[in-house]
Amino acid sequence: MTITCFIRYQLDPFQRDAFKTYAENWGRIIPRCGGHLVGYFLPHEGTNDEAWGLIAFASLAAYETYRSRLKADTEAGENFAFAASARFILREQRSFTEVVEGTFGISAVQ
Numbered sequence: 001m002t003i004t005c006f007i008r009y010q011l012d013p014f015q016r017d018a019f020k021t022y023a024e025n026w027g028r029i030i031p032r033c034g035g036h037l038v039g040y041f042l043p044h045e046g047t048n049d050e051a052w053g054l055i056a057f058a059s060l061a062a063y064e065t066y067r068s069r070l071k072a073d074t075e076a077g078e079n080f081a082f083a084a085s086a087r088f089i090l091r092e093q094r095s096f097t098e099v100v101e102g103t104f105g106i107s108a109v110q
Helices: 013-033 060-072 074-086
Strands: 003-011 036-041 050-057 089-097
Touching (some): 003 013, 003 060, 013 036, 013 050, 013 060, 013 074, 050 060, 060 074
Antiparallel strands (some): 003 050
16 A cells, blocks of 8 residues: 555544444445555543544555545445534544555564
8 A cells, every 4th residue: 555544533522432433334434445444543541632544545546436435335424424413523634645665564573
């Protein structure tokens, strides 16, 4: 994967469980629509209103294909509607990044 969509969410910290459900739903939807789900991440310590989602793609063209599939996917539409009605996402930012070769997926030396 060469391109990763890095999504930063500002959450209502009192609706953490709603965001967890939202993220779990994407675990089924994103791969079906063509994205490589790296993962969703909830706050654990420190800031309590910031979460992330990382989705990788072979190229920006692959991302555009994914977006088209996502728009046509019934469950994706339902998940977007869930977030809009529950209002647990206060802000969302997207950045596209590329991995620095030799720095990703390196395991700790035992």
